Amino acid sequence: NAGVTQTPKFQVLKTGQSMTLQCAQDMNHEYMSWYRQDPGMGLRLIHYSVGAGITDQGEVPNGYNVSRSTTEDFPLRLLSAAPSQTSVYFCASSPGPSGPYNEQFFGPGTRLTVL
Amino acid sequence: ELKVEQNPLFLSMQEGKNYTIYCNYSTTSDRLYWYRQDPGKSLESLFVLLSNGAVKQEGRLMASLDTKARLSTLHITAAVHDLSATYFCAVGKDNAGNMLTFGGGTRLMVKP
Numbered sequence: 001n002a003g004v005t006q007t008p009k010f011q012v013l014k015t016g017q018s019m020t021l022q023c024a025q026d027m028n029h030e031y032m033s034w035y036r037q038d039p040g041m042g043l044r045l046i047h048y049s050v051g052a053g054i055t056d057q058g059e060v061p062n063g064y065n066v067s068r069s070t071t072e073d074f075p076l077r078l079l080s081a082a083p084s085q086t087s088v089y090f091c092a093s094s095p096g097p098s099g100p101y102n103e104q105f106f107g108p109g110t111r112l113t114v115l
Numbered sequence: 116e117l118k119v120e121q122n123p124l125f126l127s128m129q130e131g132k133n134y135t136i137y138c139n140y141s142t143t144s145d146r147l148y149w150y151r152q153d154p155g156k157s158l159e160s161l162f163v164l165l166s167n168g169a170v171k172q173e174g175r176l177m178a179s180l181d182t183k184a185r186l187s188t189l190h191i192t193a194a195v196h197d198l199s200a201t202y203f204c205a206v207g208k209d210n211a212g213n214m215l216t217f218g219g220g221t222r223l224m225v226k227p
Contacts (some may be wrong), residue, residue: 006197035215048214050213090158100147102207103160108156
């Protein structure tokens with residue numbers, strides 16, 4: 001199992017550009033989430049999904065879109081990049097109600113810089 | 116609004132010493148997670164604490180949960196250099212452990 005994979009690992013954007021961060025998991029997990037981590041801080045939830053076709057907003061959703069057409073994939077779209085979106089982005093997945101601990105497994109992260 | 120606070124934010128300690136990291140949270144939850152993060156790396160799950168009075172140990176780390184006090188502790192026994200990392204606690208907004216709210220992290224540096 002590859003676990004949770006994210007691409008790209010690094011990305012530099014100019015203000016106003018759009019892009020999609022990719023996330024995939026091969027553990028058949030129901031739940032997937034996107035977090036951002038700013039320097040010296042904990043992670044903050046952007047969007048999450050409890051199953052294919054179902055998404056909802058987290059703590060800091062503005063400027064981001066998500067969709068979940070399959071169980072495996074959960075892409076994060078930046079609509080019009082801003083310097084405030086410079087951060088490290090982590091995708092996570094968890095079993096959902098079928099798992100006793102519902103432990104979240106994190107991907108390796110995407111380091112994004114917006115100039 | 117769920118808030119999670121850790122202290123201390125930074126901890127420098129000598130090898131062989133003991134210390135405790137504290138995690139306080141503001142609303143009721145029966146599930147708390149501890150993660151470790153090395154510089155430039157992702158998060159590694161350490162412990163999942165599911166109920167009041169839960170205690171889990173792995174090597175030199177022991178975590179406990181007091182849901183009535185809304186407090187979890189991560190105790191380090193006889194620290195070694197390899198434990199140097201940032202440690203995060205996180206609480207789920209629902210009792211299933213989804214929608215995690217993280218503490219600000221405790222950066223631990225263990226000196227030889």
